[in-house]
Amino acid sequence: MTTRPDPFAPTLAPPPPAILIGILLAVYLLAGLTGHAPWRGDDGRFFGPILGMVRDGHWLVPHLAGEPFLDFGPLYYWIAASLATALGAILPLHDAARLASGLLTAIALLLTADAARRLHGERTHAPAMLMLIASLGLVVHAHETQPILAVMAAQAITFWGMAVAMKHANKGALIAGLGVGLACLANGLNALLMTAPLLLLLPSMAARVIGAVAATGIAGLWLVPLAASAPEALTEWWAISLASSMPHAGKFSDTAELFGLLGWFIWPMWPIAGWALWRERRHLGSRAWRIICTGAVLALLVTSLTGTLRPASFLPLLLPIALIAAAGVTTLRRGAANAFDWFGGMTFAAFALLLWIAWSALAFHWPPGLGRHFAKVTPAFTLDSLLWPAVLGFGLCAVWTWLVATTKRSPYRGAQNSALGMTMLWCLAVILLQPWFDYSKSHDPAVMSLREALKDQPAGCLSGLGLSQSQLVSLDYRAGIRPHPIADKTCPLLLITGTEVRDMGEPLWRYERGGGSRKEVLSLYPRGE
Numbered sequence: 001m002t003t004r005p006d007p008f009a010p011t012l013a014p015p016p017p018a019i020l021i022g023i024l025l026a027v028y029l030l031a032g033l034t035g036h037a038p039w040r041g042d043d044g045r046f047f048g049p050i051l052g053m054v055r056d057g058h059w060l061v062p063h064l065a066g067e068p069f070l071d072f073g074p075l076y077y078w079i080a081a082s083l084a085t086a087l088g089a090i091l092p093l094h095d096a097a098r099l100a101s102g103l104l105t106a107i108a109l110l111l112t113a114d115a116a117r118r119l120h121g122e123r124t125h126a127p128a129m130l131m132l133i134a135s136l137g138l139v140v141h142a143h144e145t146q147p148i149l150a151v152m153a154a155q156a157i158t159f160w161g162m163a164v165a166m167k168h169a170n171k172g173a174l175i176a177g178l179g180v181g182l183a184c185l186a187n188g189l190n191a192l193l194m195t196a197p198l199l200l201l202l203p204s205m206a207a208r209v210i211g212a213v214a215a216t217g218i219a220g221l222w223l224v225p226l227a228a229s230a231p232e233a234l235t236e237w238w239a240i241s242l243a244s245s246m247p248h249a250g251k252f253s254d255t256a257e258l259f260g261l262l263g264w265f266i267w268p269m270w271p272i273a274g275w276a277l278w279r280e281r282r283h284l285g286s287r288a289w290r291i292i293c294t295g296a297v298l299a300l301l302v303t304s305l306t307g308t309l310r311p312a313s314f315l316p317l318l319l320p321i322a323l324i325a326a327a328g329v330t331t332l333r334r335g336a337a338n339a340f341d342w343f344g345g346m347t348f349a350a351f352a353l354l355l356w357i358a359w360s361a362l363a364f365h366w367p368p369g370l371g372r373h374f375a376k377v378t379p380a381f382t383l384d385s386l387l388w389p390a391v392l393g394f395g396l397c398a399v400w401t402w403l404v405a406t407t408k409r410s411p412y413r414g415a416q417n418s419a420l421g422m423t424m425l426w427c428l429a430v431i432l433l434q435p436w437f438d439y440s441k442s443h444d445p446a447v448m449s450l451r452e453a454l455k456d457q458p459a460g461c462l463s464g465l466g467l468s469q470s471q472l473v474s475l476d477y478r479a480g481i482r483p484h485p486i487a488d489k490t491c492p493l494l495l496i497t498g499t500e501v502r503d504m505g506e507p508l509w510r511y512e513r514g515g516g517s518r519k520e521v522l523s524l525y526p527r528g529e
Contacts, residue, residue: 013410015126025109028133028423029102032143032430034095038477039441042312043098043144044470046076050097050145051477053081054088060225061233065472066482070237071244074222075154075185076100076147094477097145104149105142109133111156112319116326118163119288127329127415131272132322134344134418137265139426141312148315151191154183155299155319158195161211162202162291169207176202177211181218188241190306194298194316201291247305254309262304265314268344268418269325275336276328296320330411340414345404348421352397352428359389359432374436377518381439392431400424443474446511446522450495451479453509453524462493463527471497494525 038044048064062069062077080100087096109132116128132138141149158179165172176199183191199211226234263270283289299317307313332340357367358374363386365371374381383389404417454462464472464483475481484491493508498521509524 013408013412015123015412016130016416021126021129024133024419024423025106025129028139028419028426029106029142031423031427032434033098033102034091036434036438037442037444038094038145038470038474039437040443040468040470041441042141042146043441044443044473045468046072046145046147047094047097048469048473048476049074049077050080050084051093051473053077054084054093054097060222061230064469065476068233068236070233070240072147072187073150073185073191073237075182076104076150079103079150080145094145098143101142101144101146101149104153105138108149108152108156108319111153111160112322113326115156115159115163116323118160118166119292119323120327123330124326126412128322128326130412130415130419131269131325131329132318134415134422135265135269135318135322136267136422137311137314138318139422141315143426146312146315147186148312150186151183151194151316152319154179154186154191155195155295155316157182158198159291159295159319159323162198163288165202165207166287169203170210173199173202173207173211174214177214178218180211180215181221184215184219185222188237189245190241190302191316193245193302194295197298198291198295201287201294203287245302245306257309258304261309261311262314262317265311266317266321268340269318269321272328272332272340273321273324275332276324276326279331280327292320292323296324329415332411332414337411337414341417344414344418344421348418348425351425355425355428355432356393359393362433362436377516378436378440378514380513381436383435389431393428396424396427396431440514440518443471443520444478445513446520447474447478447481449511450475450481450509450522450524454479454481457493457508460493461488461491462495462524463488463491464495466497467495468497489527492527494527496523496525497521 038047045064049058049062049069052058052063052066052069056063056066059074059078059081062072062074080097083099083103084093084097087099090096091099109129112132113125113129117125156179158176161172161174161176161179163172164175180192180195180199183195196215199208199215202208202211223234226237277284280289284293296317299320303314303317357370360366361370361374362381363383365375400420403420407413407417461484462481463486465486467475467483472483475483483495486494494504496504504523504525507523507525511520511522513520
């Protein structure tokens, strides 16, 4: 146990009941996870390899719209495809697949909380869970088709194994090795750099050997069959994995943007983590703190120096920061604890008010300026129902207000109310704005219209120009269309995205929707000689 009593800290009350945290976690994960088509961006793009496994049987080499897709390892796709296969008769295929995100997020949160308990003591189990739920960076990605969540789950298994090894070296080493092997299957070298060095902190050479053997065995479950059946795919995957793990100068030129992203992405954990590190500064050499700090440094270096500057890439940084912050929640001075609670409550109340204003602009075109903006980017959108979203939204806000007002004062209150606030905010966004997001981010209307238009055209293939990966997945999923490369001149039709089309004549079919940055334009032309 690394957390120490503080004479200036408030008297420690019992943590929130496990049943309350369990209900909170279930509501947080399940709200908005299903009930909408694959959206443009990551949600649609990463559904492609899952579709390839379920429909085409590409379980060994992930494929997107018929072509190998090796940006990530197969772990997330395997889990999502298995759920889609098992639950496809009950749920739409994309919804069943997206349940993998909820499952992996739950694994990551539960194991991180138990790792905090084993590393710091019983007081830190609830804070670790609550701080992760409250984090701004997790909520959207936990509800989309996102393979980096498999990296988080593998990372959590590794931390948990390292914590178990504090008392049971060989058992913990086996678990940690399992986590490292799964990290390799989740995202190759990039994930290995964040997890494998932790095995060096195991308490004995025998434990390190056990961990390394376990990691190698798990990784070999995919790499060995891949090398035997598709060596060219293994070579391509390794090249992509190596390239994505190399530091590059572009990250150094975006320092201000990087720190700005980290500032909000890890909020509200990083101030509490900073306090915990300061308070425990004389004890950072202990085994527990060496494990946590090493994991945090590895995750920070890998996410900050490699890859692209996109929020999802920083998901693996959340778990070690939560392990640090968990040690600080219950030791905050009384004034700091009250400020944390008050600021969290005011922040989530302000964001909830903004959501209501956005809904009002959609429903009643008030305020006028925001209403005109929505009319510009989604001119044909109308809300199907006004009564039930309003009733459910007001009821949700009333319940949240009551829970915050009746929460007993304790060191856990700030973390608990922040987690409640984030859950309320996410559920409110789902209730009020999910129809608008589904309308503006789904490719389904365009694909359905194209499918109808092609019925009047002679049978044959079509080529694609400028199509995004999420568009390719939607075409494959909804219409069974896989556009050929533009170089294939045997196809009689050409599908082009965007408005910059010259010397093509009148299109056979054209689809336009939205406006501004959200404008979507697809055109179908006869292929010239």
